[in-house]
Amino acid sequence: MSVPGWSAEVRRDDGALRGLAAEWRDLYARSPAATPFQSHAWLESWWTQYGAPGRLRLVLVRSGGRLVAAAPLVLGRRWGCPVLAPLAAPLSDFTDVLYDPSADPRALDHLARALLREPGWTALDFPEARPGSAAHALLRRWPRQAWRMPASVCLDLPAGDLDTFLDRLPGRSAGKMRARLRKADARQVTAAAxxxxxxxxxxxxxxxxxxxxxxxxxxxxxxxxxxFRRHLAGALVPMIREGQAELFEYRHEGRLVASDLVVVGHGFVGAYLYGADPGLRRIADVSLLLLREILDSSARRGMSRVSLLRGEEPYKMKWRPVPVPNERLVLARSSGAHVYAAAARSRAFLASIRHNPDHP
Structure with missing residues (x-):
């Protein structure tokens, strides 16, 4: 049903995302809940390398001709159910839709109706929805059944310069870390974007x-x-240009010894992937070197926080981060979604047991 001033469509042609580049970037800039994993560069590069022909589903909502909501999805099959999932979900720490909250909130109602009109799927699965995501807002307006369940835990730190950060830590620990940084600097381990x-x-x-x-x-x-190498390379060129990513290289005596890929979102900087020569650990605290550059980046950009993204690895815990749990959101189109939601809930339960052996 058409509503004056509103339009909704589903684009299924394989080149649709490329043709929407300008509109997508504009909407992304107006979507404060969006993360770099919903940026045009990240999604387009992923689709180029991983997409299966005929599976793309771009659900687009416009008000007065302007794009105000978009769901970048791919159709697949899992656990016997036809499922819509976010583009690039396997490689993304956060999965979401784009939504401009300054527009009429009915945009999400139009998005929901357009999704429900689209044939051929049973469940819509957002495996990693962070708190405050647009996907959570969509779930609240979803007219049919939906489920929420635990997903990954991300770790957050307050943004700011290194001295301010170290002042949060016990004096003895902070002193040791400052000494390690002085040692790395004395050995002339340098970093550059x-x-x-x-x-x-x-x-x-x-x-x-x-x-x-x-x-x-x-x-x-x-x-x-x-x-994966082609995906990262294809995504990073435009993401660096658009201020959505930074790649830091570390050198010692002119030789590359470490690299760190950082994604830059609305209000946060996130540590995505790094590599380091095993020998670097003999002369420097690698994680501390990386953290210094990430904190400097967050301070330069006026960000509110640094995200260590998914995973509770021991090297992250020494910074005393705040755990921020993602949720898995499953939205039903038809009764078969119960089967899919039950399978997803079972996986979440088994994962919680693996991470907590004392789970009752």
Whole structure:
């Protein structure tokens, strides 16, 4: 049903996202809940490397001709159910839709109705919705059944310069960290941001270091594949230019010893992926070096927080971060979604047991 001033459509052609670049960037800038994982550059590069022809579903809502809400989705099948999932979800720490809250909130109602009119799916799954996401707002206006369940835990730190950050820590710990930084500086371990024109080569060096860092230990196999390398390279060139990412390189005696990829969102800087020469640990505290640059980046940009993104690895916990749990949101289109939601809930329960062996 058409409503004066409003329009909604679903784009299914494989090149649709590329053609929406200008509108998408404009909406992203007006969507404060959006993260770099919903940026046009990230999604377009992922679709180029991972997308399956005929599976793209871009749900677009306009008011007065201006794009005010968008759901970048891909149609697939999981646990026997046809499912819509966010583009790039497997490689993204946050999954969401875009929504301009300064527009009429009915935009989300139009988005929901357009989704429900789209045939061929049973459940809509946002596996990693952070608190305050537009996906949560959509769920609140969803006219059919929906489920919320635990997902990954992200770790947040307050943004600001390094001295302010270290002042949060016990005096003894802060003193040790300052001494380690002085040692790294005395050995002339330097850091510099990579310009966009060097990003392609720098991504290759980053992933080579990442593989060396994980030598003889289990590594995410996707990080070793050429398509992941092409995805990062394709995404980072425009993301660096648009201020949505930074890639820092660390050198010692002229040799590249570490690289760190940081994503830049609305109000936060996030540590996405790094690689380090194993030998660097003999002369410097690697995680502390990386954190200093991330904090400096957050301070320069006036951000409110630094996110260490998903995972509760021990090296992150020494910074005394604040845990911020994501949620998995499953929205039903038809009765078959109950089967999918039950399977997702079972996985969430098993994951909680693995992370907490004392779980009753």
């Amino acid at each position: 990579v310009p966009a024109e060097r990003a392609v080569a720098a991504v290759g060096a980053l992933l080579d270091l990442h593989v060396r860092q994980w030598q003889d230990r289990p590594i995410n196999p996707e990080h070793t594949r050429d398509r």
